[in-house]
Amino acid sequence: DAGITQSPRHKVTETGTPVTLRCHQTENHRYMYWYRQDPGHGLRLIHYSYGVKDTDKGEVSDGYSVSRSKTEDFLLTLESATSSQTSVYFCAISGFVEEQYFGPGTRLTVT
Amino acid sequence: AQSVTQLDSHVSVSEGTPVLLRCNYSSSYSPSLFWYVQHPNKGLQLLLKYTSAATLVKGINGFEAEFKKSETSFHLTKPSAHMSDAAEYFCVVSDLVIDYGGSQGNLIFGKGTKLSVKP
Numbered sequence: 001d002a003g004i005t006q007s008p009r010h011k012v013t014e015t016g017t018p019v020t021l022r023c024h025q026t027e028n029h030r031y032m033y034w035y036r037q038d039p040g041h042g043l044r045l046i047h048y049s050y051g052v053k054d055t056d057k058g059e060v061s062d063g064y065s066v067s068r069s070k071t072e073d074f075l076l077t078l079e080s081a082t083s084s085q086t087s088v089y090f091c092a093i094s095g096f097v098e099e100q101y102f103g104p105g106t107r108l109t110v111t
Numbered sequence: 112a113q114s115v116t117q118l119d120s121h122v123s124v125s126e127g128t129p130v131l132l133r134c135n136y137s138s139s140y141s142p143s144l145f146w147y148v149q150h151p152n153k154g155l156q157l158l159l160k161y162t163s164a165a166t167l168v169k170g171i172n173g174f175e176a177e178f179k180k181s182e183t184s185f186h187l188t189k190p191s192a193h194m195s196d197a198a199e200y201f202c203v204v205s206d207l208v209i210d211y212g213g214s215q216g217n218l219i220f221g222k223g224t225k226l227s228v229k230p
Contacts, residue, residue: 009150040120042201042220045134058217090154092218094120098162098205100218102155 003027006091010038012109019078021106023091029096032074036087044092049074072092081110112136113204117221127230130189132224134202143205144185146176150198197228198222
């Protein structure tokens with residue numbers, strides 16, 4: 001398995017609070033991604049990074065921000081969590097080819 | 112823009128019988144296509160990928176898929192289902208993106224097909 005970890009693995013938070021999810025890789029891959037998974041929607045891309053400090057928006061980026069200050073870490077921040085952001089969040093990485101490798105996921109519940 | 116449609120949200124088979132999970136894609140150029148599998152409460156694992164080489168692609172655990180350009184299809188098959196195949200399967204097309212460092216693919220996922228295997 002690709003060396004990808006996500007933390008925390010589970011989190012319950014209240015509406016309006018800030019939340020940061022962390023993705024850490026040991027593969028030195030250039031590209032990193034954040035997806036959310038919701039029933040009936042498959043996975044949808046939130047943001048991605050193509051290098052340190054280089055990020056871009058995905059399909060469902062509203063309400064999310066990201067940062068990448070080191071090759072190995074990609075942070076996803078919900079500035080003010082809402083109930084619609086209750087989801088399972090997956091991080092993925094890729095090198096110079098298109099296939100991506102996924103982390104174990106973070107289950108976030110916003111009450 | 113690329114898109115992918117999985118034609119069945121749920122498929123149920125008996126152990127030892129063939130599996131067919133259907134996927135159609137839409138792409139303005141020759142796409143890269145993938146199948147991923149997700150077991151309950153797990154991350155996603157790459158089953159197989161098509162990247163314009165052989166049209167019949169073999170993957171892990173006995174699965175294979177055939178790229179048919181004329182039908183814009185990439186159906187996943189397995190000759191004999193095993194109980195451990197019960198999972199959700201995602202057909203994925205790559206939306207090629209060109210950035211400053213070259214090119215890479217953003218993945219566009221189908222909505223998934225849940226495979227149940229009965230004893």
